[in-house]
Amino acid sequence: MMKEFPDVKEKEEMRKIIGRYGLTGRQQLSDGQRCRVVFAWLAWQCPHLLLLDEPTNHLDMETIDALADAINDFEGGMVLVSHDFRLISQVAEEIWVCEKGTVTKWQGGILSYKDHLKSKILKDAAKRK
Numbered sequence: 062m063m064k065e066f067p068d069v070k071e072k073e074e075m076r077k078i079i080g081r082y083g084l085t086g087r088q089q090l091s092d093g094q095r096c097r098v099v100f101a102w103l104a105w106q107c108p109h110l111l112l113l114d115e116p117t118n119h120l121d122m123e124t125i126d127a128l129a130d131a132i133n134d135f136e137g138g139m140v141l142v143s144h145d146f147r148l149i150s151q152v153a154e155e156i157w158v159c160e161k162g163t164v165t166k167w168q169g170g171i172l173s174y175k176d177h178l179k180s181k182i183l184k185d186a187a188k189r190k
Contacts, residue, residue: 109137117145
């Protein structure tokens, strides 16, 4: 990170930046912790738009929550493609459903969409009986 961002001169300042993502001290990094470093690196780039495709793969619950916090603090735009209801429920302002070759805005939250899917599965199972 110090090499990538030479404007940050002090190691302590960089440690604070990385610490916001739950990393402290010298550690052997797990996959989830490596993802945290990548998120810290991305955030420090100050992008205007994030495109995240299944960012919770290989993440533990604590890291998913840290990612949600980082997304909620992000001031730019974001498109998130995910099957992770935990993350979606924490960050989504709009839900768009992609199915059968179309994209449609869902008129509700992720939990109502989850209920919709559950009832659809139950109806389909009843039809097969």
